[in-house]
Amino acid sequence: MSDEVLRSDRPPESGATRTGEFKPTLQLGTDHDLCAGCGEPLALRTILESIEELGLAQRTIGVIGIGCYTALTSLMDLDLIQALHGRAPSLATGAKRMLPDRLFFTLQGDGDMANEGLQEVIHAAARGENITCVLLNNGVFGETGGHMTATTVLGQRTKNTLEGRDATQHGYPIQMVDLLAPLGGTAYAARGSVHDASGVVKTKVMMRRAFETQMRGEGFSIVEILTMCPTGWFVPTAKGPGYLNEVLGAVHVTGEWKRDGRLLRGAEPEAPNEAKERGAV
Amino acid sequence: MSQRGHVVIDIERCKGCELCIPACPPQVLRMTGEHNRIGAHYPELLSGCTGCRACWLVCPDFCFEVWQFDEPGAPGARPGE
Amino acid sequence: MEREVLLTGIGGQGVQLAAQVLARAATAEGRHVMSLGTYGGSMRGGDTDASLLLGDAPISAPPIVSRAWAVVGMHPRNWDAALAKLRDGGVALVNGDLFEGGAGDAVSLEATALATAAGSDRAAALVLVAALAGATGLVSLEALVDAMAASLPSYRTEHVETNARALAAGFEAAPTGLPVAFEAAA
Amino acid sequence: MSRRFMQGSEAIAEAAIAAGCRFFAGYPMTPFTELLEHFAAKLPAEGGVCVNAESELEAIGMAWGAVATGARAATGSTGQGLSLMQESISELVRAELPLVLFNLARGQGDYYQATRGGGHGDYRHLVLAPVDLTEAVQLTQLAFDRAECWRNPVLVYGDYLLAHTAEAVAIEPVAFDPLPSKDWAVDGSRSGSGSPRNLNPIGMVPGKKGIEPERFWKRLQAKHEAMAAAEARWEAESTDDAELLVVAFGSVARFTRFAVRELRAEGARVGHFRPVTLWPFPSEALAEAARGVKRVAVLEQNAGQMIDDVRLALEGRVKVVAIGGISSDDAGFGVGPMLEPERIRARVGAALAGREVQP
Incomplete structure (x- = not known):
């Protein structure tokens, strides 16, 4: 590697092909106010590119929960319905029943889906509602500044678990994909992570499979995406990906959990002490 | 060093998270000491880019545009030099 | 002219169905009819009442009545309150099988026994309303049978035949000497 | 049109379907239960959908989604269930979605709930209180019309007596003036157009960073003042x-x-x-x-x-x-x-x- 610095303020004058545009086609701009190192815009890319690549742009409707990612909706060149905190699966249900040939996805955080709206998503899955629910899981309420959610891992420090989440006081984390995958109405369930480039690529594969499952009318699909929240985790921005992989990823295991209606992986019940040690920063 | 790829960096959008630095397989991105209008340091491009898009995939602020040269090492492959 | 009919009993006796059958039958015969069933949250065992207003003209009165031209008792529990609303010269009719020792001046009919003979003890309320209809000319037996068939939900249609026999039995067993409901009625 | 003997609940369901309602969701509760039963029995034959929701929260959420697509949709409950729905009702007002709501209440103790609301923020919606089945048939149809005219939820407030009283009624269709087109509804067709629709309660505009709650809510206030001036009935x-x-x-x-x-x-x-x-x-x-x-x-x-x-x-x-x-x-x-x-x-x-x- 040489230390020669190249100009990077403009494209090559000739002899080159653009292989990656600043933003996905279905994105209206690039300006957003989410924190440095946030994983949610990466998840947004996987969603928007999957819709575009499947040729579903003019047939897609998003139903958006409430969290940091809500601010991203102004970037989305999609017909959208803004839901209340936790209620996106119900809204998507009613809308999908009226327009069964459209692609519907919900976008929800862990506070939205696993705390406030847990019942909603479980029932939508059990009903086999032909929608795709996308969970952006960073284990904290990012928008309020880093508070414990139902997916916060044991030992994780948040503003209301300053000594780390302790099972005796705060209970155990809910692993959403593990919970939803076994339900009869769930056709596809997967958990990806955007902590590195290969994770982003794999997550996009999951997103496409979930959308394809829905368009084939096979039932409920869930894609959980682990996203960095260095602000809410109180870790240096550049350490976000590593923290995600080692701490959250150890509890919320990535991979496909159900495909073509077949369970692929079982959940390992975790021992509190081990996890606390693992999660302690 | 021959260039197979090139990135355009929208430095004014950069928030300085540095996620692109470890993500770059040929390690041709480096944080500058300069800062942009919001006060964030931003990456600069060194020679040796392969156009692999790893930076583009992990950038939360959509700062990267990626190009592949039709013929690596061609004269056009040294933009702005 | 308006005729008020009160039915009283306990949940599970078929009081609401009987009221609905009578109301639908009268509607089919051209009457203006309003009915209201009141019952608690539990389906069985609680108090249950039904009030019907049958008239020659649209009914502007509220669905709850203060006075009744006919009072039909399936169970003694709320009988006194219902009977207190009976107009002078009105009709009081009870299921004698469940009113031990009778019910004062009320006409008593062994409705449960008649219903059992027809195939189901659960049809006693239908026996009673058919008897009321037969005795006063309130509605015809044909209208009652048609209304009963139309009133049963899809998961109860196997009871149509038994209920029709119960209605016929009640109509035939109608006590005599009761007032005529509508002077011009058939 | 011929009169048929039916309970208030059935008459309301039939009137709603006659008015074009094609989506209903509900959770059983006396005396609202029969309304759900009648929608469940009748909507499928009309090409509609009735979902047996797992809670009142989900019922109103589902109806919210349906109405956002431009379909005529309704939900309801008894006052207690309406209490659970208040958050959604206030947000539906701000999202300007014409949902029709039924409260088949246990008496008249829900007057404050209906007219003041238990939801947050400044919001208003029409409340129609039918006196009997005949009027309930008319007001149910009016509710769908007014909801779309104003792009605002409308509540029909009845009670046990209205729900359970049976009379012979005719479902006479009421003629209304033409309504504005539903160009606000989402159907996915504007996705990828550069100017998609975003049905939200906070003044978020696609392509524009941030929200404009003050401008947005002041416009709603003006609308509600216009409704107040135009819609009083007695x-x-x-x-x-x-x-x-x-x-x-x-x-x-x-x-x-x-x-x-x-x-x-x-x-x-x-x-x-x-x-x-x-x-x-x-x-x-x-x-x-x-x-x-x-x-x-x-x-x-x-x-x-x-x-x-x-x-x-x-x-x-x-x-x-x-x-x-x-x-x-x-x-x-x-x-x-x-x-x-x-x-x-x-x-x-x-x-x-x-x-x-x-x-």
């Missing part, structure tokens, strides 16, 4: 020479109106006023009807809620007395002992004579 009778004006709404007004008609027939100078819309409350019409009366008597089946609106309308010009009160059956369903023609007549008679009525 029924007044025998008010010209009345000394006593009786005010009641919903099913209870059927009792008071009957009593007033009987007393009128006997020569008593008593009039009757019934708000058909509880919001907007027909204040001006009431003030007009009350002109010259000695006393206004409010008979409502609760501890005294609508009486506030009556007093606000009359601004202290006339003495206002309460002659109703809480009255419940043992099950709590609101068919209390007060609801009996002779007892209601006695209360009206007492007010006419200037005697105090013990609630």
